[in-house]
Amino acid sequence: ASLDSGRLERLAEELEDEEAFAAALEWLGATLELAGLAGEVEQSAARISELVGAMKDHTNMDRGSYAATDVREGLESTLTILGHKLRGATVTRDYEERLPRIWAHAGDLNQVWANLLDNAAAAVGGAGKVGIRAYGHGDSLVVEVSDDGPGIPREAQARIFEPFFTTKQVGEGTGLGLDIVRRIVASHGGEVTFESEPGETRFVVRLPLEREADDGG
Numbered sequence: 001a002s003l004d005s006g007r008l009e010r011l012a013e014e015l016e017d018e019e020a021f022a023a024a025l026e027w028l029g030a031t032l033e034l035a036g037l038a039g040e041v042e043q044s045a046a047r048i049s050e051l052v053g054a055m056k057d058h059t060n061m062d063r064g065s066y067a068a069t070d071v072r073e074g075l076e077s078t079l080t081i082l083g084h085k086l087r088g089a090t091v092t093r094d095y096e097e098r099l100p101r102i103w104a105h106a107g108d109l110n111q112v113w114a115n116l117l118d119n120a121a122a123a124v125g126g127a128g129k130v131g132i133r134a135y136g137h138g139d140s141l142v143v144e145v146s147d148d149g150p151g152i153p154r155e156a157q158a159r160i161f162e163p164f165f166t167t168k169q170v171g172e173g174t175g176l177g178l179d180i181v182r183r184i185v186a187s188h189g190g191e192v193t194f195e196s197e198p199g200e201t202r203f204v205v206r207l208p209l210e211r212e213a214d215d216g217g
Contacts, residue, residue: 003028069104071134071143071207078113079132085118088126096135102207108184109207112192115177116145116203123149123201136209140190143205152196160194181205 008025015021072095079091120130124147131146152160163179181203185192190207 066103066105068101069106069109070099070101071104071109071141072099074106074110075113075132075134075143078110078117082114082117082121085121086126086130089121089124090129092129092131094131094133094135099134100136100141100209102141102188102209104188104207108187112181112184112205113143113145115181116205119177120145120147120149120201123147125149137206139209140206141209143207144202145205146200146202148199149201151198151201152194157194157196161192 011024012021015024075093079086117130117132124130129148131144133142133144133146135142161178161182181192185205185207188207190205192203192205194201194203196202
């Protein structure tokens, strides 16, 4: 609280009585503690508001099924929601300055980003690097999610998109995340691929820039 010993000594001299000085310190300590708690409550309220907004964007509650979608917004809301899992990791973003919008179901795409980023967070375990890149390439919008974790075992790579197949420990994964990713991306006319070796795993999602609206998903 920026109260050094010199200021406290001057206060003791002014009060003279030890009991009065002790009471003053007790009152001062309580006041500073309340001020600190008030600051924490304010920060927590702001964080809750941020999370509520991110959840609303993430689930796409106030939009139609298919619409012009800013993928960057979905990635950012997903990062906000998964912030606790990414704590301690270094997250880098590389968004094309004029990232094109795509015709898509934003809520479904957010499930894709959530699964890919959740896997990346689990791979680095709060001590590595997670990268996100989004850019236009030809007639596609490309999103890459990478991490510098241990990589996917070579013997498991051929089965990685199979339903119920998982490389995580028992109780840590359902084996449905990447199957959901594959299905949602395919429903948008896109594809998802990956490359993995120790120290670098990269999932690449390619989505068409122009696609006729399909309310059926």
